[in-house]
Amino acid sequence: MKLSNDSVGARAVAELREVHKRYGKVEALRGVDLQVRPGELVALLGPNGAGKTTAVSVLLGQRRPDAGSARLFARAPTGPAARRAVGATPQVAGFPENLTVAEVVDLVRVHYEHPAATPELLERFALSGVAGRRAGGLSGGQQRRLAVALAFAGRPRLVVLDEPTTGFDLQARRELWQIVRAFVADGGAVLLTTHYLEEADALASRVVVLARGRIIAQGSVDDITARAGRSRVHVQAPSLPELPAGTQAESSNGSHILYTADPDGLVRALVRQGVPFTHLQIERASLEEAILSLTGGTS
Amino acid sequence: MRIALAHFKTQTLQHLRSPAYLLPTLAMPGLFYFLFEGPDTEVGLVTFLMASYAMWAILGVAFFQFGSGIAEERTTPWERYLRTLPLSAGQRLAGRVLSASLFAAAAAVIVIVEAHLINPVSVAASRWLPWLGALGAGGVMVGLGGIALGYWASPRAATPLATLAWLLLAYLGGLWATPTELPTWAREISPYLPTRVWGEVTWAAIQGQTASLWDWLGLLAYALGFAVLALWGYRRDEGADYR
Numbered sequence: 145m146k147l148s149n150d151s152v153g154a155r156a157v158a159e160l161r162e163v164h165k166r167y168g169k170v171e172a173l174r175g176v177d178l179q180v181r182p183g184e185l186v187a188l189l190g191p192n193g194a195g196k197t198t199a200v201s202v203l204l205g206q207r208r209p210d211a212g213s214a215r216l217f218a219r220a221p222t223g224p225a226a227r228r229a230v231g232a233t234p235q236v237a238g239f240p241e242n243l244t245v246a247e248v249v250d251l252v253r254v255h256y257e258h259p260a261a262t263p264e265l266l267e268r269f270a271l272s273g274v275a276g277r278r279a280g281g282l283s284g285g286q287q288r289r290l291a292v293a294l295a296f297a298g299r300p301r302l303v304v305l306d307e308p309t310t311g312f313d314l315q316a317r318r319e320l321w322q323i324v325r326a327f328v329a330d331g332g333a334v335l336l337t338t339h340y341l342e343e344a345d346a347l348a349s350r351v352v353v354l355a356r357g358r359i360i361a362q363g364s365v366d367d368i369t370a371r372a373g374r375s376r377v378h379v380q381a382p383s384l385p386e387l388p389a390g391t392q393a394e395s396s397n398g399s400h401i402l403y404t405a406d407p408d409g410l411v412r413a414l415v416r417q418g419v420p421f422t423h424l425q426i427e428r429a430s431l432e433e434a435i436l437s438l439t440g441g442t443s
Numbered sequence: 444m445r446i447a448l449a450h451f452k453t454q455t456l457q458h459l460r461s462p463a464y465l466l467p468t469l470a471m472p473g474l475f476y477f478l479f480e481g482p483d484t485e486v487g488l489v490t491f492l493m494a495s496y497a498m499w500a501i502l503g504v505a506f507f508q509f510g511s512g513i514a515e516e517r518t519t520p521w522e523r524y525l526r527t528l529p530l531s532a533g534q535r536l537a538g539r540v541l542s543a544s545l546f547a548a549a550a551a552v553i554v555i556v557e558a559h560l561i562n563p564v565s566v567a568a569s570r571w572l573p574w575l576g577a578l579g580a581g582g583v584m585v586g587l588g589g590i591a592l593g594y595w596a597s598p599r600a601a602t603p604l605a606t607l608a609w610l611l612l613a614y615l616g617g618l619w620a621t622p623t624e625l626p627t628w629a630r631e632i633s634p635y636l637p638t639r640v641w642g643e644v645t646w647a648a649i650q651g652q653t654a655s656l657w658d659w660l661g662l663l664a665y666a667l668g669f670a671v672l673a674l675w676g677y678r679r680d681e682g683a684d685y686r
Binding site: 206225228232233234235237238240247250251256304 | 523
């Protein structure tokens with residue numbers, strides 16, 4: 145698949161090219177291309193098992209691709225040097241039980257040349273009050289804020305956020321969005337995986353939809369929303385005449401599913417041309433339904 | 444180096460705050476030396492056993508800090524997260540080795556100090572360097588064995604396996620009693636065990652004798668074997684499927 149914005153000037157800081165990855169019989173990734181550029185937030189969407197986690201772990205050098213290549217800042221991500229300007233979120237459940245929040249933050253900061261100051265970082269993520277508490281003993285919400293704080297601890301240029309706001313309340317989510325927006329406005333690059341389309345909608349410069357190991361759609365939020373906003377017109381008729389431009393048809397045995405951005409115009413055209421259709425149905429897909437229909441309805 | 448030291452520090456803090464780790468590694472060797480050997484007057488024997496229990500103490504650190512530690516951590520989300528940091532496997536291992544060396548030294552020192560306090564142990568001044576050297580050489584060997592165990596044992600099996608190996612190798616290697624007190628069947632296999640060859644070179648060193656070349660070669664062979672297993676296990680783990 146050709147990337148829609150290959151022509152954009154800035155060099156990608158993170159890149160997957162034709163990446164294949166197989167676990168036993170399961171093909172987790174089947175030729176995935178992905179690029180993230182400075183000042184860009186790419187949202188990676190898709191149902192569970194689509195390959196999001198595998199794509200992220202190949203990009204971060206935790207997994208080697210079976211075929212294709214991964215690059216972070218133009219280096220192979222398996223080497224630590226490639227990850228010097230990268231921050232990622234750990235999975236929330238697994239903080240070391242015997243270390244305090246401040247000790248965990250300090251351990252992570254050590255790996256970077258110009259890290260954020262611990263007190264400021266804790267303040268920004270509303271963790272100042274629990275700096276001395278054991279990381280394993282934090283509440284769910286605090287653990288999630290700590291996970292995101294760690295991604296920003298090294299003042300990275302690329303941040304990989306894996307489901308960052310799962311379990312956040314509305315206010316915490318809005319506050320994180322502010323931080324992420326400011327980071328991107330400053331030229332930071334973000335790769336975000338999320339189940340919340342609202343989150344992708346609020347933050348993403350580009351949305352990439354992954355299903356069964358392949359990218360099945362990508363574009364700006366507007367592109368995807370436009371696609372999502374398309375309606376499905378279902379009619380039965382012996383045959384169909386030429387349809388208005390932009391209409392896609394799937395026909396079998398006199399049953400036709402027509403995808404269009406303008407269902408009214410399509411129906412008027414069918415009537416005008418005297419098509420003897422029956423069983424007319426018009427459905428307007430929401431963004432969520434569109435993603436579901438794009439991904440084959442598996443969720 | 445800064446990064447390796449930070450991992451050394453956090454790992455040491457984590458162990459210091461974990462009684463489940465401190466009890467077998469730091470407390471048990473000293474306790475067993477007291478319970479089983481107790482105050483005695485036979486200088487040769489108490490000195491010999493001081494070396495044996497110091498070895499057993501180091502073996503515990505090797506098997507628990509490396510063996511169970513690596514096995515339990517390598518599949519955790521936190522360990523996977525650490526792999527996203529600009530951290531090399533060498534730096535992570537260096538931190539682990541430094542921390543384990545500290546605990547191993549502490550565990551051995553506890554036994555040695557205790558032995559001096561309760562027993563008339565006697566080590567010739569010129570024998571200290573050789574016997575501590577032998578102790579350290581074997582420590583490297585069992586440390587590699589612990590790392591191999593950590594990468595080959597499943598997280599659930601690692602601690603029971605480490606415990607079993609720790610006790611069996613101590614007993615069969617002649618670290619608890621003296622090798623001559625072992626039952627006949629055990630005496631047959633004992634000379635081929637890593638703890639026994641380590642014991643032979645250490646006991647010889649502390650008594651001012653020369654260990655046989657075969658025992659040194661045995662020690663070296665075990666060290667190389669464990670190093671290969673450890674490296675193989677690490678490579679295998681690196682490509683493992685964690686989903």
